[in-house]
Amino acid sequence: MLDLFAVPDLLTSLPGGQGGSVLAGDLVLSPGRDAAVQRWLSPVLARFAYELDMSPSRRGFRVAMPVPARDGEWVVDGWAASRYESGTTACHDLDVILAAGRLLHARFASLVPHRPDVLDTRTDRWARAERQAFGDVPLAADALDIPLVERVVAELAEAGLTLADREGPADLGRDQLVHADLAGNVLLDAAGAAVVIDVAPSWRPQRWAEAVCVLDAVMWHGAPPAALADWRLGVDRVAMLRALLFRLLSDIPLRPRPYETVLDTISRGVRA
Known part of the structure; x- marks a missing residue:
């Protein structure tokens, strides 16, 4: 799974959510994701996140960017990835x-x-x-x-x-x-x-x-x-x-x- 997301195997547990999310490299990996749902939802969120990133007028609000695996899938063995938002609280x-x-x-x-x-x-x-x-x-x-x-x-x-x-x-x-x-x-x-x-x-x-x-x-x-x-x-x-x-x-x-x-x-x- 880590290889498909192209991240190192040094994992750090993250608080919040339903628990179990980890930081790996520059990605947040979250377990228990429904592959069919994410196959629909993640592209919607990715386009939206990109639009917000590129729009100066919307920099007061952003959405975490989903990241696909190297094979193009959004979920691998129940895990999904998103861009780590460094410096956030x-x-x-x-x-x-x-x-x-x-x-x-x-x-x-x-x-x-x-x-x-x-x-x-x-x-x-x-x-x-x-x-x-x-x-x-x-x-x-x-x-x-x-x-x-x-x-x-x-x-x-x-x-x-x-x-x-x-x-x-x-x-x-x-x-x-x-x-x-x-x-x-x-x-x-x-x-x-x-x-x-x-x-x-x-x-x-x-x-x-x-x-x-x-x-x-x-x-x-x-x-x-x-x-x-x-x-x-x-x-x-x-x-x-x-x-x-x-x-x-x-x-x-x-x-x-x-x-x-x-x-x-x-x-x-x-x-x-």
């Missing part, structure tokens, strides 16, 4: 992360106008959780035994909604390509520009992707609970409940306390 400012996400999603809307069929082939736990959170498939039988899942479903029911409802008060906006794991995947370079890494592709509303970002930032990245204030009512509440269900169903092992805190916080906005 993790971004912990939620407003900056959300702003970077909005720029990214605005460009995604024009770069990828139609849903790619390859997303239907995903079978990872995040894809399964996402489909259940949006009612595309029924909740798994064991999911209904999780009290927090039951509570989220009940919160939606109190608003007169089921998981499958997508219109009226449950309308989060149109589906498009989004980064479903923004929190923890935005860096700042030496000039202060945001660098988006490790795109987790989903075809869902932008508002839901932002809800996931805010949820993750509060639960795992030190953002204050006050960041949830705008997600307590109306459509934003629906987005946050779907984000909660998505993370609950994909979090293995489940760590319930942070979810309980978030649910309590957004529920106070309804019952106060």
